[in-house]
Amino acid sequence: MRIISEIQELAKQLHIKSLANKRFEIFEEEKSNTQFLLDCLKEEAKFRLERATALRIKQACLPAEKNFEMFDTQAQKGITDKQLKQLEALDWIDGIYNLILIGPPGTGKTHIALAVGNEAVKKGYKVFFSTMDNLIHLLKTQEISQRSASKVKWIKKCDLVIIDEVGYLPVNRVEANLFFSLISALYENSSVVMTSNKGFEGWADILGDSVLATALLDRLTHKCQVLSFTGKSYRLTHSKKIFDKS
Ligand code: ADP
Ligand code: MG
Numbered sequence: 001m002r003i004i005s006e007i008q009e010l011a012k013q014l015h016i017k018s019l020a021n022k023r024f025e026i027f028e029e030e031k032s033n034t035q036f037l038l039d040c041l042k043e044e045a046k047f048r049l050e051r052a053t054a055l056r057i058k059q060a061c062l063p064a065e066k067n068f069e070m071f072d073t074q075a076q077k078g079i080t081d082k083q084l085k086q087l088e089a090l091d092w093i094d095g096i097y098n099l100i101l102i103g104p105p106g107t108g109k110t111h112i113a114l115a116v117g118n119e120a121v122k123k124g125y126k127v128f129f130s131t132m133d134n135l136i137h138l139l140k141t142q143e144i145s146q147r148s149a150s151k152v153k154w155i156k157k158c159d160l161v162i163i164d165e166v167g168y169l170p171v172n173r174v175e176a177n178l179f180f181s182l183i184s185a186l187y188e189n190s191s192v193v194m195t196s197n198k199g200f201e202g203w204a205d206i207l208g209d210s211v212l213a214t215a216l217l218d219r220l221t222h223k224c225q226v227l228s229f230t231g232k233s234y235r236l237t238h239s240k241k242i243f244d245k246s
Contacts, residue, residue, distance in 0.1 A: 106233025109195035
């Protein structure tokens, strides 16, 4: 019994959580020393993997669980089934390609961005999702807020950064510069996914500066897939009502 407490005390000190929390009976099982050690190590490895995955899911800040299976390519002509499969395979993240989804509201841009994000987190990539608006807020407050600073630090470490709704709200010069600096820092290190309701010709207006917009697009589109979504809003065509018509 003394040995068991000593093992548990040491496991706690060494942060071997699975062993520290092990129930006593398990020590009494008849196992060879090597088998016992192997079982302990396997359990700790599993525990650490689960903990890392849970943390990555939290850090990704994905607001909804959308996936590729839920996406109906019949309803959206801007992407084929084959392209969807290629996106889902995620090889392009290893090749550090970017993905830009452009189109009117309700055409499935955020759905695809979220599906990519969810799949990437599951496969072990470090992901961060944010609306443009929230991202600008984080960048602007990183000097005065520890929370923002640590988020920006995390973004720069991510394999995949998803920026939703670029161009919905105008940004001022300072904000545009902060945004440009971030994209430059991510360039050739992380894949960036962006969604926007405006085509590239409108990005100078979004950023309030055509030179900055050209430099930004130059970096973003160097290795990039642009998908243009068209058609009516899926929300509108599939809108649900509270009351029956009868
Ligand atoms: P956008 O970001 O282009 O404004 P969303 O991706 O938010 O549009 O789509 C609006 C809603 O419609 C979401 O609930 C989304 O899951 C759904 N949706 C859009 N396009 C499709 C599609 N082709 N197949 C299935 N669901 C879709
Ligand atoms: Mg959207």
